[in-house]
Amino acid sequence: MSEQQYRLPLRPRRLRLSPNLRRMVRETELSPADFIYPLFVRPGQGIRNPIGSMPGQHQLSVDQLAQEAEEIAGLGIPGVILFGIPEEKDPCGTENYNPQGIVPRAIRAIKAAAPELVVVSDMCFCEYTDHGHCGIINQPGDEHYVPTLPEGYLLNDPTLELLQRASVVHAEAGADIIAPSGMIDGMVGAIRAGLDEAGFTHVAVMSYAAKYASSFYGPFREAAESPPSFGDRSQYQMDPANRREALKEVALDVAEGADILMVKPALPYLDVLSDVRQRFHRPTAAYQVSGEYAMIHAAAAQGWLDLRGCALESLTAIKRAGADMILTYFAKDAARWLAES
DSSP states (O other), X not given: OOGGGOOOSOOGGGGGSSHHHHHHTOSOOOOGGGEEEEEEEESSSSOEEEOTTSTTOEEEEGGGHHHHHHHHHHTTOOEEEEEEOOSOOBTTOGGGGOTTSHHHHXXXXXXXXXXXXXXXXXXXXXXXXXXXXXXXXXXXXXXXXOTTSOTXXXXXXXXXXXXXXXHHHHHHHTOSEEEEOSOOTTHHHHHHHHHHHTTOTTSEEEEEEEEBOOGGGHHHHHHTTOOOSSSOSTTTSBOTTOSHHHHHHHHHHXXXXXXXXXXXXXXXXXXXXXXXXXXXXXXXXXXXXXXXXXXXXXXHHTTSSOHHHHHHHHHHHHHHHTOSEEEETTHHHHHHHHHHO
């Protein structure tokens, strides 16, 4: 029986006939303007250390940032997010609020080389503390010790004071956006108040509003040299099984003044990303984390997947789910691939 004999009311395949026809009806368009590129900055001169578990990614010294910033801006990528590896670590992460610390110096270098780039400062303490946790830990002998709380518990309110202090230091260096990532209760409100009191009412807050205690962060901890020295971060990051809780966390951050909301990781939490985008009237970001990046590269290296195709498909899925911006290690490659196509 021929196709002519089937009187179907609609044949969706008609709109898939040619590349241009498919482009005309495409619902989600990926662009370099969607990307924020993560950078890992460390002390030293002339350093460009490859990160073994993240092919194509490096730890860079500050003197390497001018060329990197110019390349990123030239690809049409509008922003970067900075992660610092300090010269010294201590229980309070003091290098994070040192005006001459690694990230403030990196901010100034990027702004000098490419003033148009939006610089996001990741605001957390795990890279700066000698215990690798995201704030002040409850331990005997410390000035903040609370005997009624368990040893090793992350102290919430003393950590807020440090987040506020460091955020002002990074804003003074020229950061456009502060991005608190520790899932500390009240972090957005504390940072917003600190920035406003210091005269930085124009500096935005991008909150890691729904950040899960994920197994996909492994390569990042190598890159940022920030694995916890004991336990894990599940006492403050979210349980991967919880969806409704994410909406509660996001609502709290909205009430405290978050300008941009983030879901992290991205691909395993597309349902949460979609919920956040539909429920809240704020720009929404998603972080395609190190493990997502590494596993695509690993499979491609074995010949099991096409690197370019899978990377772009995953980024398109994240945008389709509701992301207005995507933090991704694929940003530079994806920008080049999109230009070629």
